[in-house]
Amino acid sequence: MARLLPLLSLALALALCLTGRAQARDITIDLTDPIVSITTGFTGTDLLLYGAVKQAGDLVVVVRGPTRDEVVRRKERVMGVWVNRDELVFDKVPSFYRVASNRPLKEFLNPADADRLQIGLANLDLRAKASGKLLPEAPYEFREGLIRNLQRLGLYMVHPDNVVFLSEQLFRTRLRFPANVSVGTFTIEVYLFKDGKLQSTATTLLTVRKFGIEAQVYDLAHRYSLAYGVLAVIIAVVAGWAANAAFRRG
Amino acid sequence: MPIAEMSVNILLIFMVGAGVGLLSGLFGVGGGFLMTPLLFFIGIPSAVAVATGASLIVAASISGVLAHWKRGNVDFRMGGFLLVGGVAGSSIGVWLFTVLREQGHIDLVIRICYVVFLAIIGGLMLTESLRAMMRRRKNQARREHVHNWMHGLPFKVRFRRSRLYISALPPLAVGLFVGLLAGIMGVGGGFVMVPAMIYLLGMPTAVVVGTSLFQIIFVSANVTILQSATNQTVDIILALILLFGGVLGAQMGARMGARMQGEQLRGMLAVIVLAVCAKLTYELVLPPTELFSIAEIARY
Numbered sequence: 001m002a003r004l005l006p007l008l009s010l011a012l013a014l015a016l017c018l019t020g021r022a023q024a025r026d027i028t029i030d031l032t033d034p035i036v037s038i039t040t041g042f043t044g045t046d047l048l049l050y051g052a053v054k055q056a057g058d059l060v061v062v063v064r065g066p067t068r069d070e071v072v073r074r075k076e077r078v079m080g081v082w083v084n085r086d087e088l089v090f091d092k093v094p095s096f097y098r099v100a101s102n103r104p105l106k107e108f109l110n111p112a113d114a115d116r117l118q119i120g121l122a123n124l125d126l127r128a129k130a131s132g133k134l135l136p137e138a139p140y141e142f143r144e145g146l147i148r149n150l151q152r153l154g155l156y157m158v159h160p161d162n163v164v165f166l167s168e169q170l171f172r173t174r175l176r177f178p179a180n181v182s183v184g185t186f187t188i189e190v191y192l193f194k195d196g197k198l199q200s201t202a203t204t205l206l207t208v209r210k211f212g213i214e215a216q217v218y219d220l221a222h223r224y225s226l227a228y229g230v231l232a233v234i235i236a237v238v239a240g241w242a243a244n245a246a247f248r249r250g
Numbered sequence: 251m252p253i254a255e256m257s258v259n260i261l262l263i264f265m266v267g268a269g270v271g272l273l274s275g276l277f278g279v280g281g282g283f284l285m286t287p288l289l290f291f292i293g294i295p296s297a298v299a300v301a302t303g304a305s306l307i308v309a310a311s312i313s314g315v316l317a318h319w320k321r322g323n324v325d326f327r328m329g330g331f332l333l334v335g336g337v338a339g340s341s342i343g344v345w346l347f348t349v350l351r352e353q354g355h356i357d358l359v360i361r362i363c364y365v366v367f368l369a370i371i372g373g374l375m376l377t378e379s380l381r382a383m384m385r386r387r388k389n390q391a392r393r394e395h396v397h398n399w400m401h402g403l404p405f406k407v408r409f410r411r412s413r414l415y416i417s418a419l420p421p422l423a424v425g426l427f428v429g430l431l432a433g434i435m436g437v438g439g440g441f442v443m444v445p446a447m448i449y450l451l452g453m454p455t456a457v458v459v460g461t462s463l464f465q466i467i468f469v470s471a472n473v474t475i476l477q478s479a480t481n482q483t484v485d486i487i488l489a490l491i492l493l494f495g496g497v498l499g500a501q502m503g504a505r506m507g508a509r510m511q512g513e514q515l516r517g518m519l520a521v522i523v524l525a526v527c528a529k530l531t532y533e534l535v536l537p538p539t540e541l542f543s544i545a546e547i548a549r550y
Contacts, residue, residue: 070547229477233471235489
Protein backbone atom coordinates (compact mmCIF):
# COMPACT_ATOMS: atom_id res chain seq x y z
CA MET A 1 0.00 0.00 0.00
CA ALA A 2 2.83 2.31 0.92
CA ARG A 3 4.36 1.56 -2.48
CA LEU A 4 1.10 2.11 -4.29
CA LEU A 5 0.42 5.46 -2.69
CA PRO A 6 2.67 7.61 -4.88
CA LEU A 7 1.33 5.90 -7.99
CA LEU A 8 -2.22 6.45 -6.84
CA SER A 9 -1.65 10.09 -6.06
CA LEU A 10 0.02 10.55 -9.43
CA ALA A 11 -2.99 9.02 -11.19
CA LEU A 12 -5.28 11.24 -9.18
CA ALA A 13 -3.26 14.34 -9.96
CA LEU A 14 -3.26 13.44 -13.63
CA ALA A 15 -7.00 12.91 -13.65
CA LEU A 16 -7.59 16.22 -11.88
CA CYS A 17 -5.26 17.97 -14.23
CA LEU A 18 -6.99 16.57 -17.30
CA THR A 19 -10.50 17.41 -16.15
CA GLY A 20 -9.29 20.82 -14.99
CA ARG A 21 -7.87 21.56 -18.41
CA ALA A 22 -10.95 20.34 -20.15
CA GLN A 23 -13.03 22.65 -18.03
CA ALA A 24 -10.82 25.67 -18.69
CA ARG A 25 -10.86 25.11 -22.42
CA ASP A 26 -14.07 26.45 -23.91
CA ILE A 27 -12.83 26.04 -27.47
CA THR A 28 -10.79 23.15 -28.79
CA ILE A 29 -9.35 23.52 -32.29
CA ASP A 30 -7.06 21.65 -34.63
CA LEU A 31 -5.85 21.88 -38.21
CA THR A 32 -5.72 19.09 -40.74
CA ASP A 33 -2.07 20.03 -41.23
CA PRO A 34 -0.02 22.53 -39.24
CA ILE A 35 2.44 22.97 -42.13
CA VAL A 36 1.84 24.24 -45.65
CA SER A 37 4.66 23.27 -48.02
CA ILE A 38 5.18 25.33 -51.15
CA THR A 39 6.63 23.10 -53.84
CA THR A 40 7.32 23.94 -57.50
CA GLY A 41 3.85 22.92 -58.62
CA PHE A 42 2.13 24.72 -55.71
CA THR A 43 -1.15 26.28 -56.80
CA GLY A 44 -2.49 27.06 -53.34
CA THR A 45 -4.01 24.76 -50.77
CA ASP A 46 -7.04 24.28 -48.55
CA LEU A 47 -6.75 23.50 -44.87
CA LEU A 48 -9.58 22.42 -42.65
CA LEU A 49 -9.81 24.00 -39.22
CA TYR A 50 -12.16 22.04 -37.00
CA GLY A 51 -13.01 22.02 -33.36
CA ALA A 52 -15.60 22.03 -30.62
CA VAL A 53 -17.03 24.68 -28.34
CA LYS A 54 -18.47 23.98 -24.90
CA GLN A 55 -21.44 26.23 -25.35
CA ALA A 56 -23.20 27.38 -28.50
CA GLY A 57 -22.46 30.87 -29.74
CA ASP A 58 -21.03 32.81 -32.64
CA LEU A 59 -17.57 32.00 -33.89
CA VAL A 60 -15.03 34.20 -35.65
CA VAL A 61 -11.84 32.74 -37.11
CA VAL A 62 -9.04 35.22 -37.90
CA VAL A 63 -5.89 34.12 -39.76
CA ARG A 64 -2.93 36.51 -39.92
CA GLY A 65 0.23 36.02 -41.94
CA PRO A 66 3.70 37.30 -41.08
CA THR A 67 4.01 41.09 -41.30
CA ARG A 68 6.15 43.12 -43.68
CA ASP A 69 6.51 46.70 -44.79
CA GLU A 70 4.65 47.58 -47.96
CA VAL A 71 5.09 50.62 -50.14
CA VAL A 72 1.89 51.85 -51.77
CA ARG A 73 2.23 53.97 -54.92
CA ARG A 74 -0.35 56.03 -56.73
CA LYS A 75 -0.25 56.43 -60.49
CA GLU A 76 -0.80 59.75 -62.19
CA ARG A 77 -1.03 60.66 -65.82
CA VAL A 78 2.11 62.38 -67.05
CA MET A 79 2.20 63.28 -70.74
CA GLY A 80 -0.38 60.63 -71.56
CA VAL A 81 1.45 57.85 -69.74
CA TRP A 82 0.54 56.51 -66.31
CA VAL A 83 3.44 56.98 -63.91
CA ASN A 84 3.88 56.09 -60.24
CA ARG A 85 4.02 59.38 -58.34
CA ASP A 86 3.11 59.64 -54.65
CA GLU A 87 4.12 56.80 -52.39
CA LEU A 88 3.57 55.87 -48.78
CA VAL A 89 5.16 53.15 -46.69
CA PHE A 90 2.95 51.05 -44.43
CA ASP A 91 4.53 49.55 -41.35
CA LYS A 92 4.12 45.88 -40.40
CA VAL A 93 1.30 44.96 -42.78
CA PRO A 94 0.02 41.39 -42.32
CA SER A 95 0.87 39.56 -45.57
CA PHE A 96 -2.29 37.51 -45.15
CA TYR A 97 -5.56 38.30 -43.42
CA ARG A 98 -8.66 36.25 -43.44
CA VAL A 99 -11.81 36.44 -41.37
CA ALA A 100 -14.41 33.69 -41.33
CA SER A 101 -17.54 33.56 -39.21
CA ASN A 102 -20.76 31.59 -38.98
CA ARG A 103 -22.93 34.62 -39.83
CA PRO A 104 -22.36 38.24 -40.88
CA LEU A 105 -20.16 40.00 -38.32
CA LYS A 106 -22.41 42.99 -37.85
CA GLU A 107 -25.24 40.75 -36.65
CA PHE A 108 -23.46 39.90 -33.40
CA LEU A 109 -20.15 41.73 -33.11
CA ASN A 110 -20.09 45.05 -31.27
CA PRO A 111 -17.85 47.75 -32.81
CA ALA A 112 -15.65 48.08 -29.72
CA ASP A 113 -14.68 44.40 -29.82
CA ALA A 114 -14.20 44.47 -33.58
CA ASP A 115 -11.85 47.41 -33.24
CA ARG A 116 -9.91 46.01 -30.29
CA LEU A 117 -9.46 42.55 -31.83
CA GLN A 118 -8.96 43.98 -35.36
CA ILE A 119 -11.74 41.88 -36.83
CA GLY A 120 -12.79 43.01 -40.32
CA LEU A 121 -10.87 44.92 -42.99
CA ALA A 122 -12.04 48.30 -41.70
CA ASN A 123 -10.63 47.55 -38.26
CA LEU A 124 -7.17 46.47 -39.35
CA ASP A 125 -4.54 48.58 -37.67
CA LEU A 126 -2.55 49.70 -40.71
CA ARG A 127 -0.02 52.39 -39.87
CA ALA A 128 1.73 54.55 -42.42
CA LYS A 129 5.25 55.85 -41.98
CA ALA A 130 6.59 59.18 -43.19
CA SER A 131 10.33 59.80 -42.99
CA GLY A 132 10.74 57.01 -40.47
CA LYS A 133 7.93 58.12 -38.13
CA LEU A 134 4.51 56.55 -37.78
CA LEU A 135 1.65 58.80 -38.84
CA PRO A 136 -1.31 59.06 -36.44
CA GLU A 137 -3.64 58.09 -39.26
CA ALA A 138 -2.93 56.71 -42.72
CA PRO A 139 -4.45 58.66 -45.64
CA TYR A 140 -7.70 56.90 -46.44
CA GLU A 141 -7.10 56.47 -50.17
CA PHE A 142 -3.72 54.80 -49.69
CA ARG A 143 -5.06 52.52 -46.99
CA GLU A 144 -7.95 51.47 -49.21
CA GLY A 145 -5.57 51.07 -52.16
CA LEU A 146 -3.38 48.75 -50.09
CA ILE A 147 -6.32 46.64 -48.97
CA ARG A 148 -7.79 46.48 -52.50
CA ASN A 149 -4.47 45.25 -53.89
CA LEU A 150 -4.15 42.58 -51.23
CA GLN A 151 -7.77 41.51 -51.79
CA ARG A 152 -7.17 41.22 -55.52
CA LEU A 153 -4.16 39.00 -54.80
CA GLY A 154 -6.47 36.78 -52.74
CA LEU A 155 -4.47 37.51 -49.60
CA TYR A 156 -7.13 39.50 -47.74
CA MET A 157 -10.59 37.99 -47.45
CA VAL A 158 -13.66 38.17 -45.28
CA HIS A 159 -16.12 35.29 -45.38
CA PRO A 160 -19.27 35.85 -43.37
CA ASP A 161 -20.54 32.29 -43.70
CA ASN A 162 -17.50 30.07 -43.88
CA VAL A 163 -17.71 28.66 -40.37
CA VAL A 164 -20.10 25.73 -40.39
CA PHE A 165 -21.60 24.27 -37.24
CA LEU A 166 -22.12 20.54 -37.60
CA SER A 167 -23.93 20.40 -34.27
CA GLU A 168 -24.27 22.80 -31.35
CA GLN A 169 -20.66 22.11 -30.40
CA LEU A 170 -18.84 20.88 -33.48
CA PHE A 171 -17.67 23.28 -36.16
CA ARG A 172 -15.33 23.44 -39.12
CA THR A 173 -14.08 26.03 -41.57
CA ARG A 174 -12.13 25.70 -44.77
CA LEU A 175 -9.08 27.98 -45.02
CA ARG A 176 -7.82 28.75 -48.51
CA PHE A 177 -4.16 29.68 -49.00
CA PRO A 178 -3.46 30.96 -52.53
CA ALA A 179 -0.32 30.24 -54.58
CA ASN A 180 1.24 33.61 -53.76
CA VAL A 181 1.04 33.13 -49.98
CA SER A 182 4.18 34.27 -48.19
CA VAL A 183 6.29 32.05 -45.99
CA GLY A 184 6.50 32.30 -42.23
CA THR A 185 4.40 31.72 -39.15
CA PHE A 186 0.67 32.34 -39.34
CA THR A 187 -1.53 32.80 -36.30
CA ILE A 188 -5.05 31.46 -36.25
CA GLU A 189 -7.32 32.92 -33.63
CA VAL A 190 -10.81 31.68 -32.84
CA TYR A 191 -13.17 33.92 -30.88
CA LEU A 192 -16.37 32.68 -29.30
CA PHE A 193 -19.11 35.25 -28.76
CA LYS A 194 -22.31 34.72 -26.83
CA ASP A 195 -25.06 37.32 -26.97
CA GLY A 196 -22.57 39.75 -28.44
CA LYS A 197 -20.02 39.26 -25.66
CA LEU A 198 -16.62 37.68 -26.05
CA GLN A 199 -16.65 34.39 -24.14
CA SER A 200 -13.27 32.88 -24.89
CA THR A 201 -10.51 32.58 -27.43
CA ALA A 202 -8.20 29.90 -28.75
CA THR A 203 -5.02 30.29 -30.77
CA THR A 204 -2.99 27.98 -32.93
CA LEU A 205 -0.03 28.46 -35.24
CA LEU A 206 0.56 27.43 -38.81
CA THR A 207 3.85 27.31 -40.67
CA VAL A 208 4.11 28.07 -44.38
CA ARG A 209 7.45 27.16 -45.92
CA LYS A 210 9.03 26.52 -49.26
CA PHE A 211 9.92 22.91 -49.82
CA GLY A 212 12.07 20.85 -52.20
CA ILE A 213 13.67 22.37 -55.30
CA GLU A 214 11.56 25.48 -54.86
CA ALA A 215 13.06 26.10 -51.41
CA GLN A 216 16.61 25.33 -52.51
CA VAL A 217 16.46 27.64 -55.53
CA TYR A 218 14.96 30.48 -53.49
CA ASP A 219 17.47 30.00 -50.70
CA LEU A 220 20.41 29.92 -53.08
CA ALA A 221 19.20 33.00 -54.95
CA HIS A 222 18.87 35.06 -51.79
CA ARG A 223 21.70 33.80 -49.63
CA TYR A 224 24.37 33.10 -52.23
CA SER A 225 23.15 35.41 -54.96
CA LEU A 226 26.50 35.76 -56.69
CA ALA A 227 27.01 31.99 -56.84
CA TYR A 228 23.42 31.68 -58.06
CA GLY A 229 24.14 34.09 -60.91
CA VAL A 230 27.25 32.15 -61.89
CA LEU A 231 25.22 28.93 -61.75
CA ALA A 232 22.56 30.48 -64.00
CA VAL A 233 25.26 31.37 -66.53
CA ILE A 234 26.82 27.89 -66.38
CA ILE A 235 23.41 26.29 -66.94
CA ALA A 236 22.84 28.62 -69.90
CA VAL A 237 26.27 27.82 -71.39
CA VAL A 238 25.73 24.08 -71.08
CA ALA A 239 22.22 24.36 -72.50
CA GLY A 240 23.46 26.44 -75.42
CA TRP A 241 26.20 23.94 -76.13
CA ALA A 242 23.78 21.03 -75.92
CA ALA A 243 21.33 22.79 -78.24
CA ASN A 244 24.11 23.34 -80.77
CA ALA A 245 25.16 19.68 -80.59
CA ALA A 246 21.55 18.51 -80.99
CA PHE A 247 21.14 20.86 -83.95
CA ARG A 248 24.11 19.42 -85.80
CA ARG A 249 22.91 15.87 -85.41
CA GLY A 250 19.33 16.72 -86.36
CA MET B 251 8.28 29.63 -59.85
CA PRO B 252 10.69 30.17 -56.96
CA ILE B 253 11.76 33.72 -57.83
CA ALA B 254 8.77 35.09 -59.72
CA GLU B 255 6.77 33.85 -56.68
CA MET B 256 3.71 33.01 -58.66
CA SER B 257 2.10 29.96 -60.07
CA VAL B 258 2.08 29.96 -63.83
CA ASN B 259 1.09 27.34 -66.31
CA ILE B 260 4.27 25.46 -67.25
CA LEU B 261 2.78 24.60 -70.63
CA LEU B 262 2.09 28.29 -71.31
CA ILE B 263 5.70 29.21 -70.51
CA PHE B 264 6.90 26.36 -72.67
CA MET B 265 4.73 27.67 -75.51
CA VAL B 266 6.15 31.18 -75.12
CA GLY B 267 9.65 29.72 -75.29
CA ALA B 268 8.75 27.63 -78.32
CA GLY B 269 7.02 30.56 -80.03
CA VAL B 270 9.95 32.90 -79.61
CA GLY B 271 12.34 30.07 -80.55
CA LEU B 272 10.30 29.48 -83.70
CA LEU B 273 10.57 33.15 -84.63
CA SER B 274 14.28 33.29 -83.90
CA GLY B 275 14.91 30.15 -85.96
CA LEU B 276 12.68 31.46 -88.73
CA PHE B 277 14.10 34.96 -88.91
CA GLY B 278 17.60 34.42 -87.54
CA VAL B 279 17.19 36.93 -84.71
CA GLY B 280 18.03 36.51 -81.04
CA GLY B 281 14.45 36.84 -79.93
CA GLY B 282 15.28 38.48 -76.59
CA PHE B 283 13.40 41.61 -77.54
CA LEU B 284 10.25 39.54 -78.13
CA MET B 285 10.68 37.11 -75.23
CA THR B 286 10.71 39.76 -72.52
CA PRO B 287 7.52 41.61 -73.60
CA LEU B 288 5.73 38.25 -73.98
CA LEU B 289 6.71 37.41 -70.41
CA PHE B 290 5.20 40.77 -69.35
CA PHE B 291 1.97 39.82 -71.09
CA ILE B 292 1.61 36.53 -69.19
CA GLY B 293 2.12 38.39 -65.92
CA ILE B 294 5.75 37.72 -65.00
CA PRO B 295 7.06 40.76 -63.06
CA SER B 296 9.12 42.99 -65.38
CA ALA B 297 12.24 42.74 -63.22
CA VAL B 298 12.16 38.94 -63.29
CA ALA B 299 11.41 38.89 -67.03
CA VAL B 300 14.39 41.10 -67.84
CA ALA B 301 16.90 39.31 -65.63
CA THR B 302 15.78 35.84 -66.68
CA GLY B 303 15.79 36.95 -70.32
CA ALA B 304 19.48 37.79 -70.00
CA SER B 305 20.32 34.24 -68.96
CA LEU B 306 18.41 32.88 -71.95
CA ILE B 307 20.39 35.07 -74.29
CA VAL B 308 23.62 33.57 -72.99
CA ALA B 309 22.38 30.14 -74.03
CA ALA B 310 21.06 31.29 -77.41
CA SER B 311 24.27 33.18 -78.25
CA ILE B 312 26.52 30.27 -77.28
CA SER B 313 24.68 27.89 -79.56
CA GLY B 314 24.80 30.51 -82.33
CA VAL B 315 28.43 31.53 -82.00
CA LEU B 316 29.78 27.99 -82.27
CA ALA B 317 28.64 27.69 -85.85
CA HIS B 318 30.14 31.07 -86.79
CA TRP B 319 33.38 30.31 -85.02
CA LYS B 320 33.92 27.18 -87.09
CA ARG B 321 33.56 29.20 -90.25
CA GLY B 322 36.05 31.74 -88.94
CA ASN B 323 33.46 34.52 -88.87
CA VAL B 324 34.35 35.93 -85.47
CA ASP B 325 36.63 38.98 -85.22
CA PHE B 326 37.95 38.44 -81.71
CA ARG B 327 39.87 41.72 -81.56
CA MET B 328 36.80 43.73 -82.56
CA GLY B 329 34.72 41.57 -80.19
CA GLY B 330 37.16 42.38 -77.40
CA PHE B 331 36.79 46.14 -77.85
CA LEU B 332 33.01 45.85 -78.05
CA LEU B 333 33.14 43.65 -74.97
CA VAL B 334 35.06 46.18 -72.85
CA GLY B 335 32.43 48.80 -73.66
CA GLY B 336 29.66 46.22 -73.22
CA VAL B 337 30.72 45.08 -69.76
CA ALA B 338 31.00 48.69 -68.58
CA GLY B 339 27.66 49.63 -70.18
CA SER B 340 25.79 46.61 -68.81
CA SER B 341 27.16 47.19 -65.32
CA ILE B 342 25.89 50.77 -65.44
CA GLY B 343 22.60 49.43 -66.84
CA VAL B 344 22.08 46.99 -63.96
CA TRP B 345 22.97 49.72 -61.46
CA LEU B 346 20.40 52.04 -63.06
CA PHE B 347 17.91 49.19 -62.99
CA THR B 348 18.42 48.75 -59.24
CA VAL B 349 18.00 52.47 -58.54
CA LEU B 350 14.84 52.67 -60.65
CA ARG B 351 13.46 49.59 -58.98
CA GLU B 352 13.84 51.11 -55.54
CA GLN B 353 12.01 54.22 -56.73
CA GLY B 354 9.19 52.20 -58.25
CA HIS B 355 9.75 53.35 -61.83
CA ILE B 356 11.42 50.26 -63.26
CA ASP B 357 8.29 48.79 -64.86
CA LEU B 358 7.56 52.02 -66.64
CA VAL B 359 11.14 52.60 -67.85
CA ILE B 360 11.48 49.04 -69.16
CA ARG B 361 8.19 49.29 -71.01
CA ILE B 362 8.99 52.69 -72.50
CA CYS B 363 12.40 51.40 -73.64
CA TYR B 364 10.66 48.48 -75.31
CA VAL B 365 8.07 50.67 -76.99
CA VAL B 366 10.75 52.98 -78.39
CA PHE B 367 13.04 50.22 -79.60
CA LEU B 368 10.35 47.94 -80.96
CA ALA B 369 8.90 50.89 -82.87
CA ILE B 370 12.30 51.74 -84.34
CA ILE B 371 13.23 48.17 -85.24
CA GLY B 372 9.79 47.30 -86.54
CA GLY B 373 9.62 50.47 -88.60
CA LEU B 374 13.10 50.03 -90.03
CA MET B 375 12.56 46.38 -90.86
CA LEU B 376 9.27 47.07 -92.56
CA THR B 377 10.66 49.86 -94.75
CA GLU B 378 13.82 47.85 -95.42
CA SER B 379 11.95 44.77 -96.53
CA LEU B 380 9.56 46.81 -98.64
CA ARG B 381 12.49 48.60 -100.22
CA ALA B 382 14.27 45.28 -100.80
CA MET B 383 11.22 43.91 -102.59
CA MET B 384 11.16 47.01 -104.81
CA ARG B 385 14.90 46.78 -105.39
CA ARG B 386 14.58 43.22 -106.53
CA ARG B 387 12.32 44.43 -109.26
CA LYS B 388 14.54 47.35 -110.22
CA ASN B 389 17.78 45.39 -109.71
CA GLN B 390 19.66 48.15 -107.93
CA ALA B 391 22.97 47.52 -106.19
CA ARG B 392 23.65 48.59 -102.60
CA ARG B 393 26.54 50.83 -101.66
CA GLU B 394 29.40 49.35 -99.67
CA HIS B 395 30.86 51.08 -96.62
CA VAL B 396 31.87 54.68 -96.97
CA HIS B 397 34.54 56.78 -95.33
CA ASN B 398 33.11 59.28 -92.84
CA TRP B 399 34.01 61.42 -89.82
CA MET B 400 34.57 58.25 -87.83
CA HIS B 401 37.90 57.77 -89.57
CA GLY B 402 39.30 60.98 -88.13
CA LEU B 403 39.25 59.72 -84.53
CA PRO B 404 42.45 58.84 -82.64
CA PHE B 405 43.65 55.49 -81.14
CA LYS B 406 43.58 53.64 -84.43
CA VAL B 407 43.66 49.85 -84.27
CA ARG B 408 43.98 47.35 -87.07
CA PHE B 409 41.17 44.78 -87.20
CA ARG B 410 42.51 42.15 -89.54
CA ARG B 411 39.54 39.90 -89.89
CA SER B 412 37.21 42.82 -90.52
CA ARG B 413 39.82 44.35 -92.88
CA LEU B 414 39.49 47.66 -91.03
CA TYR B 415 41.92 50.24 -89.67
CA ILE B 416 39.77 52.45 -87.47
CA SER B 417 39.79 54.18 -84.09
CA ALA B 418 39.03 52.00 -81.06
CA LEU B 419 36.56 54.60 -79.77
CA PRO B 420 33.51 53.80 -81.94
CA PRO B 421 33.56 50.06 -81.05
CA LEU B 422 33.88 50.97 -77.38
CA ALA B 423 30.97 53.42 -77.64
CA VAL B 424 28.78 50.93 -79.52
CA GLY B 425 29.58 48.30 -76.88
CA LEU B 426 28.76 50.73 -74.08
CA PHE B 427 25.40 51.69 -75.53
CA VAL B 428 24.36 48.13 -76.32
CA GLY B 429 25.53 47.02 -72.87
CA LEU B 430 23.36 49.68 -71.27
CA LEU B 431 20.34 48.35 -73.16
CA ALA B 432 21.22 44.78 -72.15
CA GLY B 433 21.38 45.78 -68.49
CA ILE B 434 18.03 47.55 -68.45
CA MET B 435 16.03 45.63 -71.04
CA GLY B 436 17.48 42.13 -70.77
CA VAL B 437 18.12 41.92 -74.48
CA GLY B 438 21.26 40.83 -76.29
CA GLY B 439 21.19 43.97 -78.37
CA GLY B 440 22.03 42.27 -81.64
CA PHE B 441 19.29 44.31 -83.31
CA VAL B 442 21.20 47.51 -82.46
CA MET B 443 24.70 46.12 -82.72
CA VAL B 444 24.42 44.48 -86.13
CA PRO B 445 23.30 47.63 -87.96
CA ALA B 446 25.82 49.70 -85.99
CA MET B 447 28.64 47.36 -87.02
CA ILE B 448 27.65 47.39 -90.67
CA TYR B 449 26.77 51.03 -91.17
CA LEU B 450 28.79 52.80 -88.45
CA LEU B 451 31.95 50.71 -88.20
CA GLY B 452 31.82 49.47 -91.77
CA MET B 453 32.49 45.82 -90.94
CA PRO B 454 31.97 43.17 -93.62
CA THR B 455 28.58 41.51 -93.21
CA ALA B 456 30.08 38.02 -92.97
CA VAL B 457 31.82 38.62 -89.64
CA VAL B 458 29.16 40.87 -88.12
CA VAL B 459 26.79 38.24 -86.73
CA GLY B 460 29.48 35.97 -85.29
CA THR B 461 31.30 38.87 -83.67
CA SER B 462 28.17 40.38 -82.16
CA LEU B 463 27.11 36.97 -80.79
CA PHE B 464 30.57 36.50 -79.28
CA GLN B 465 30.28 39.82 -77.49
CA ILE B 466 26.66 39.24 -76.44
CA ILE B 467 27.56 36.01 -74.59
CA PHE B 468 29.80 37.84 -72.17
CA VAL B 469 27.68 40.93 -71.79
CA SER B 470 24.55 38.84 -71.07
CA ALA B 471 26.52 36.66 -68.65
CA ASN B 472 27.60 39.84 -66.88
CA VAL B 473 23.99 41.05 -66.74
CA THR B 474 22.77 37.67 -65.42
CA ILE B 475 25.36 37.58 -62.65
CA LEU B 476 24.91 41.23 -61.64
CA GLN B 477 21.11 40.97 -61.69
CA SER B 478 21.28 37.89 -59.47
CA ALA B 479 23.69 39.51 -57.08
CA THR B 480 21.90 42.84 -56.70
CA ASN B 481 18.22 42.20 -57.44
CA GLN B 482 17.79 38.41 -57.03
CA THR B 483 15.48 38.37 -60.01
CA VAL B 484 16.90 35.56 -62.18
CA ASP B 485 14.54 32.59 -62.10
CA ILE B 486 16.48 29.48 -63.12
CA ILE B 487 13.39 27.27 -63.28
CA LEU B 488 11.58 29.75 -65.52
CA ALA B 489 14.70 30.04 -67.71
CA LEU B 490 15.01 26.26 -68.08
CA ILE B 491 11.42 25.85 -69.25
CA LEU B 492 11.74 28.73 -71.71
CA LEU B 493 15.05 27.36 -72.92
CA PHE B 494 13.65 23.92 -73.57
CA GLY B 495 10.75 25.39 -75.53
CA GLY B 496 13.10 27.77 -77.29
CA VAL B 497 15.47 25.08 -78.53
CA LEU B 498 12.64 23.01 -79.99
CA GLY B 499 11.01 26.07 -81.50
CA ALA B 500 14.27 27.26 -83.07
CA GLN B 501 14.82 23.92 -84.81
CA MET B 502 11.32 23.95 -86.26
CA GLY B 503 11.74 27.59 -87.24
CA ALA B 504 15.02 27.01 -89.02
CA ARG B 505 13.47 24.21 -91.07
CA MET B 506 10.45 26.28 -91.97
CA GLY B 507 12.61 29.30 -92.74
CA ALA B 508 14.61 27.40 -95.35
CA ARG B 509 11.47 27.14 -97.47
CA MET B 510 10.49 30.82 -97.32
CA GLN B 511 11.67 34.02 -98.94
CA GLY B 512 13.92 36.44 -97.05
CA GLU B 513 12.10 39.72 -97.67
CA GLN B 514 8.72 38.28 -96.89
CA LEU B 515 10.08 36.80 -93.67
CA ARG B 516 11.49 40.13 -92.62
CA GLY B 517 8.24 41.87 -93.44
CA MET B 518 6.35 39.36 -91.30
CA LEU B 519 8.75 39.82 -88.39
CA ALA B 520 8.35 43.59 -88.70
CA VAL B 521 4.59 43.24 -88.40
CA ILE B 522 4.94 41.03 -85.30
CA VAL B 523 7.37 43.49 -83.70
CA LEU B 524 5.05 46.42 -84.39
CA ALA B 525 2.08 44.50 -82.98
CA VAL B 526 3.92 43.81 -79.71
CA CYS B 527 4.95 47.47 -79.62
CA ALA B 528 1.36 48.62 -80.13
CA LYS B 529 0.11 46.41 -77.30
CA LEU B 530 2.76 47.74 -74.93
CA THR B 531 1.92 51.33 -75.86
CA TYR B 532 -1.77 50.68 -75.37
CA GLU B 533 -1.10 49.33 -71.87
CA LEU B 534 0.95 52.41 -70.98
CA VAL B 535 -1.67 54.90 -72.13
CA LEU B 536 -4.80 53.04 -71.03
CA PRO B 537 -6.14 54.37 -67.72
CA PRO B 538 -5.32 51.62 -65.21
CA THR B 539 -8.20 49.90 -63.43
CA GLU B 540 -6.29 50.28 -60.18
CA LEU B 541 -4.37 53.49 -59.53
CA PHE B 542 -2.60 52.11 -56.50
CA SER B 543 0.08 49.48 -56.62
CA ILE B 544 1.95 47.81 -53.81
CA ALA B 545 5.46 46.48 -53.43
CA GLU B 546 7.02 44.67 -50.56
CA ILE B 547 9.99 46.36 -48.96
CA ALA B 548 12.92 44.05 -48.33
CA ARG B 549 13.00 42.87 -44.77
CA TYR B 550 16.15 43.69 -42.86
